[in-house]
Amino acid sequence: MQDSRSRASVKSLLKREIGKIRGRLKPPAYRGVWDVETIDRRRLNLLLALVLGLAGLPVFMLYVLLVMSSFANTMLSGPDIFSARYSIENWRMLFEGRLSPAAGQQYTTRDIIMIIVNTLVVALGVTAVVLVVSVMAGxxxxxxxxxxxxxLMELMILLHAFPGVALIIAVYAIYVWTLGFIPTENTFAYKSYMMVYTVFARAALEIPMSIWLMKGFFDKIPWEVEWSALVDGASRFKVWREIIIPLVKPGISALAIFAFLAGWEDLIYVHVFLYPEIKTLATFIEEVVGSIETTYLPVVAAAGTLYLLPTILFFVLTQQLLLQALSGGVKA
Amino acid sequence: MVSQRNLLIIGIIVIIIVAGVAIIALRGKETTTPTTTQPSTPSTPAPQTTTSPTPTETKTPEKPKLTGNLEQDLINIARYLSAKGIKEAKFTVWSAGDPNSVLRTYAIVEAAYRLNKILEKNGIDFKIVIVNPQFKRGGGDELASDFIKAFQSKTNPDIMANSFKHIAPFVEEGYLLDITDYVKAYKNTELKDYYESLMTAVTYKGRIYGLPQDTEARPLYWRTDVAACIKEKTGVDVLAGLAEKVEKGEVTWKDVYKYAKMAVENGCSEWGVLHRKGSAHPDLIQFIFAFGGMLEDPNTGKLVLDVPAVYKWLYVEWKMARDKLIPADMMSWDWAKQIHPSVVSGKTLVWIGGTWHWTEWQSKDYYKDPKTGEVRKLTAEEVKKFFYYTLFPAGEPGQKPVTLSQPFVWLIASNAGKDNPNYDELKDIYHMLVFLLVVKANDPDLVAIHSIISAHLPIREKAAELIADKAWVDKLAKLEIELSDEVKAKIAEIVEATVNPINVEFLADASKLLKYTHLTPMHPRYPQLADILRDAVDSVLRGERTPEEAVQYVISKIKADPELAKVVEIKGEVPSSWQFP
Amino acid sequence: MRVRLNPAFLFLIPALTLILVFYVVPLILSVYIGFTPLQRWNLNRMGSITAYNFERLFYMMFHDPDFGKVIRTTIVFTAFTLAINVLGGLGLGLALYLMDEVLSLPYRILWLLPRMTPVAVYSLLWYYFFLGGEEGTLNSILLRLGVINEPLSWGTDPRLLPETAWVILILVNGFVGVSFGMIVFYSAFHSIPREQVVAARVDGATTSQIVRHVLIPQVRWHIVYVTVWQLLSLLTTFAHIFLLVEWGAVHRWWGSTWALYVFNVAFKTYEQGLAAAAATVLVIIGAILGLVALRILKFKEMMVEPKGEI
Known part of the structure; x- marks a missing residue:
């Protein structure tokens, strides 16, 4: 046991130390990484933009075609962009849930809003579970x-060698077995259980990857930060929550994207566990494209475009989090 | 800072959702478990407690048996269940198909309505309820795998309309109800006029596991304009009496080759023959039958690789591709951009298609109008003008013409009626009731309506008669038919858009093809064999293999899987002296 | 004295639980199922233990005339796509890190699009891109430019096989895979304390020197991670290949990897016993390759011990 005076002085010393570190991490404003300009920024920017733009050209083209197709009367692939008729008909049909026309322009209708809500619940649920679990474990x-x-780390990455599609046989067996305990009469509980199970099962697939990713980000935090807080008498959990988490925001943002996308785009798990009561955008699109022989593809293009919007939005949001961590620094 | 708050809000919402759902799920579990131990749950309230004191048991009717008289059987069953205190039976139904085929599900709803009406008329306090009927867009394969999965957790439907090919694997796993005895009782009444060839589609190992629901056939379409061009250039009238000549076996694939060559060489069309992409099953399998081959040995129940027939089929494809009558990359053409547009704008003389294409061409923008340059749908009149059709010709002289059908059938789950009270004791009764539902769903008028609005062929003669009856079709067009309001509303729009005299005439006429129809094997491993055949066709078309090499390839692929080798008999030799054309 | 529980355990409980329930238990069950004749999901009829699934699987591999093509495709595909995913991802992450944010964000979105798109739609886009007729995007461009004079079936023409089929596979998967590395590396570069970069810059280091001596060494952990992760992904997943093969955009066997082959053999016929056996074999191969990769990349050295606790 140390006497209180020397302990207090250590404390104040460390506090000053933390202050310094925080100061370093908090530049006036974020303007890219080049605080000291020694080369022509514009030239570098231009060069990189050109190279990446050229390499990404095919992809860019494909997506222009996708978005254009969503307004056209046929799935565009090339010269037909000049001969196609454009209208917002496909989008109207999509929101009315009318898909592939059959003889006499008939449709099976679908509740597209409900489908979007389901997708959001699964995607955000997976994100939440993955974030909490892997940030703790990492x-x-x-x-x-x-x-x-x-x-443990080795094991975790090797777990990835087991593909979801193979794992699902057994995960499904467990699902069926546990579902037996839920009373079928209570439809809400039944469906909720289906949803929760799906979210956790899907999140679990992302866990090993996320832990690996987070560990890398935690490794970069200077030890002094943590020591000083611990010396302050904070508990390990408190330090984790209040000091460390804000420092790994770049990692969290990367993780959030992957987890969100995993839930958003999942096909196999959602299909096996939730079908047919609960449908998500991904399973819905898959179902429509699945009958490619007769399906009306421009509506699929519209559905695909619609599908992209929330993911882009989510991405931009997480990127702000990332940049904030860089420019805003650490808050106490 | 704003975005941080946003993120926080999103985070909180997510946590609330997840936590809420979890809590509700858990609580739901807690609160409902005790209630299930009590005799009554809210959904099935009074009957058990109120009826048991009343002395109904004294006059409990005898356990019913099916007699073949639908009305009488229904009344007996309803009285019996009613006496047991059950006033309501719940059933579920799933099906899949294009949007016009909704009756694959709603015919059952209509059947329940009709049965309930009979009960009402006889003053019996009993009702059949169809819970949450599902009709899914798309193919039956996915539906089948969903059924399988649902069966594990007993959430499967009691009735499913799906392709007949699922019967074999489903029976092997015990998913289907054996209805042989029921069918026997009804053979001479309600089921009398069903097409015999289609009843074989529901028979597996001598037992019956379903009833036909609808079917199609695969005609060979001929372009009239291309044929006219050939006549103009060479003087040969290809279409003169062609349908009869094909039916008699006078025009065979050797002639088709000849005509195709004429069309291409004279610049009448770009291609001679086009066919489906991506799969040999089912359209191209017709070649095997057309060359007198078989795919299944009726005695052993094994699959058959009929080497001579398969060789001749592959040779025809190979030869035609080499002479540029069939595109070498036919198997990877695109439906919407290449296949249909080529067919509807006359870039080929022959199209190996199906009866459903007749309306497919009227429903999507495949046709580029030569006058206006506009891409649009064909009208019914244009389809009739452009296309002539025949049976799929015999492969060579001495063989018979064919067509091929893949009927959809009503399947009854082996656990049908599972959602009803006292299931273990009363399951026989519930099974009979489901069977009656299915029989009723095949009422001639329902079958006829379904055929007309979905461009399928009827599965019974009485329905075919209705389709040919102009007065009745007129009434249907005006929706002046006896249907429950729910079902009428479901099909009103479809009827309005599809009941077209030209199309109805086509259906009535195409039903005649069914006399020559063949079925693909119902064997669980048939899809595996069909996949191998597809690869063989693809490689001969592209010129990667000669027909002989392709046959060897098929054999080696079969032998590579011990399970497949066990169930496939390889019959015959490559007829190396065979000449084509 | 109270027995003190290692606090690490508390942090690990949620992760370990999930891994146990959704990985370890299913894994064991899966291996078990591999030794049963389970068919068509019929969990009520598992049958008795047998090694027949494995025998059959190996018999098929050695006798299937197309298996050689599948193996060659897998090796080429995995090697090239892995290189693109890791090196491309690194380059992309670096470039985007060096760019101004105004430019960088739209580019990140563009490069992330393939990953965000539903697999079916993404495959559809590429399917039309490489479509054989003159309607295909690539064909129509090349015809217009006069590079070719008749449309080519890029993925299936015997004259072009197998290279073109491989290029299509690598391209389609590379565009999806590269964004994984991009996001990881981009975030990793951003978590490097900025003063290190600034200090190097003050010392007069050039951009390339900063990249080589400051930035890259700091993301070594992420490189190991992305490499091993992508290697295992490429060996075991096939989502983006499946539809291309199914729709005939690439040749069936010059376009099938080992994972897809296993899927087609085992899953399409509803024989889950066989599928589980196949998956077990896949896993063993994957695990061995993964371990080798970890050794080569000196994973152990990177697992530095935590610097003591207070």
Whole structure:
């Protein structure tokens, strides 16, 4: 036990130290990484933009065609962009849930709004579970000592060798077995259980990857930050929550994108567990494209474009989080 | 800072959703478990408690048996269940198909309505309820796999309309109800006029597992304008009496080759023959039958690789592709951009198609109008003007013409009626009731309506008669028919858009093809064999393999899987002296 | 004295639980199913233990005339796509890090689009891009430019096989895969303390020197991670190949990887026993390759011990 005076002085010393570190991490405003200009920024920007633009040209073209097709009367692929008729008909049909026309322009209708809500619930649910679980575990593996640490990491990445599609046989068996305990009469509980199981099962697939990713980000945080807080008498959990988390925002943003996309685009799990009561955009699009022999593709193009919008929005949001971590620095 | 708050809000919402759902799920579980132990749950309230004290048991009717008289059987069953205190039976139905085929599901709803009307008329306090009928867009394969999965958790439908090919695997796993005895009882009444060839589609290993629902056939379409061009250039009138000549076996694939060559060499069309992409099953399988081959040994129940027939089929494709009568990359053409536009704008003399194409061409923008340059749908009149059709010709002289059908059938789950009270005790009764529903769903008028609005062929003669009856069709067009309001509303728009005299005439006429129809094997491993055949066709078309090499390839692929080798008999030799054309 | 629980354990509980329930238990079950004749999801009829699934699988591999093509395709596909995914991702992440944010964000969105798109729609776009007729995007461009004078079936023409089919596979998967590396590396570069870059710059280092000596060494962990992760992904997934093969955009066998082959053999016929056996074999191969990759990339050295606790 130290006497209170020297302890207080250590404390104040460390506080000053943290202040310094925070100061370093908090530049006046974020303007790219080049605080000291030694080369022609414009030239570098131009060069990189040109190279990336050229390499991405085919992709860019494909998506222009996709968006144009969503307004056209045929799925565009080339010269037909000049001969096609354009209208917002496809979008109207999509929101009315009318898809592939058959003889006499008939449609099976679908509740597209409900489908979007389902997709959001699954995607955000997966994101939430993945974020909480892997940020905790990544911290433990990066910052704490315990036996089998290296082994655990190895095991975790190797788990990825087991493809979801193979794993699903057994995950499905467990699902069927546990579903037996839920009373079928209570449809709401039944459906909720289906949803929750799907979210957790899907999130679990992302966990090993996320932990690996987070560990890398935690590794970069200077130890001084944590020590000083611990010396302050904060608990390990409190330090994790209040000091460390804000420092790994870039990692969290990357993680959030992957987790969100995983939930948003999942086909196999959603299909196996939720069909036919609950449908998401991805399974819905898959179903429509699945009958490519007769399907009316421009509506699929519209559905595909619609599908992209929330993901882009989510991406931009997480990117702001990332930049904020860089320019805003750490808040106490 | 704003975006941080946004993120926080999103985060909170997510957590609330997840937590809420979890709590409700858990609580739901807690609160409902005790209630299930009590005798009554809210959904099935009074009957058990109120009826048991009343002395109904004294006059409990005898356990009913099916007699073949639908009305009487229904009344007996309803009285029996009603006496047991059950006033309502719930059933579920799933189906899939294009949007016009909604009756694959709603015919059952209509059947329930009709049965309930009979009960009402007889003053019996009993009702059949169809819970949450599902009609899914798309093919039956996915529906079948969904059924399988749902069966594991007992959430499967009691009735499903799906392709007949699922019967074999489903029976092997015990998913289907054996209705042989029921069918026997009804053979001479309600089921008397069903087409015999289609009843074989529901028979597996001598037992019956379903009733036909609808079917189609695969005609060979001929372009009239291309044929006219050939006549003009060479003087040969290809279409003169062609349908009869094909039916008699006078025009065979050797002639088709000849005509195709004329068309291409004289610049009448770009191609001689076009056919489906991506799969040999089912359209191209017709070649095997047309060359007198078979795919299944009726005695052993094994699949058959009929080497001579398969060789001749592959040779025809190979030869035609080499002479540029069939495109070498036919198997990877695109439906919407290449195949249909080429067919509807006359870039080929022959199209190996199906009866459903007749309306497909009227429903999507495939046709580029030569006058206006506009891309549009064909009208019914134009389809009739452009296309002549025949059976799929015999492969060579001495063989018979064919067509091929893949009927959809009503399947009854082996656990049908599972959602009803006292299931274990009363399951026989519930099974009979489901069977009656299915029989009723095949009422001639329902079959006829379904055929007309979805461009399928009817599965029974009485329905075919109705389709040919102009007065009745007129009434249908005006919706002046006896249907429940729910079902009428479901099909009103479809009827309005599809009941067209030209199309109805086509259906009535195309039903005649069914006399020559063949079925693909119902064997669980048939799809595997069909996949191999597809690869063989693809490689001969592209010129990667000669027909002989392709046959060897098929054999080696079969032998590579011990399970497949076990169930496929390889019959015959490559007829190396065979000449084509 | 109270027995103190290692606090690390508390942090790990949620992760370990999920992994146990959704990975370890299913894994064991899956291996078990591989030894049963389970068919058509019929969990009520598992049958008795047998090694027949494995025997049959190996018999098929050695006797299937197309299996050689599948193996060659898998090797070429995995090697090239992995290189693109890791190096391309690194380059992309770096370039986007060096760019101004105004430019960088739209580019990140563009490069992330393939990953965001539903697999079916993404495959559809490429399917039409490489379509054989003159309607195909690539054909129509090349015809217009006069590079070719008749439309080519890029993925299936025997004269062009197997290289073109491989290029299509690599391209289609590369565009999806590269964005994974891009996001990871881009975020990783941003988590490097900025003063290190600034200090190097003050010392007069050029951009390329900063990249080589400051930035790259800092993301070594992420490189290992992306490499091993992508390697395993490429070996076990086939989502983006499946439809291209199914629709005939690429040749069936010159366009099938080992994972797709296994899927087609085992899943299409509803034989889950066989599928599970196939998956087990896949996993063993994947795990071995993964371990080798970890050794080569000196994974152990990177697992530095935490610097003590207070």
């Amino acid at each position: 911290y433990a593996i990066s910052r704490m000592r315990f036996r089998g640490r290296t082994r």
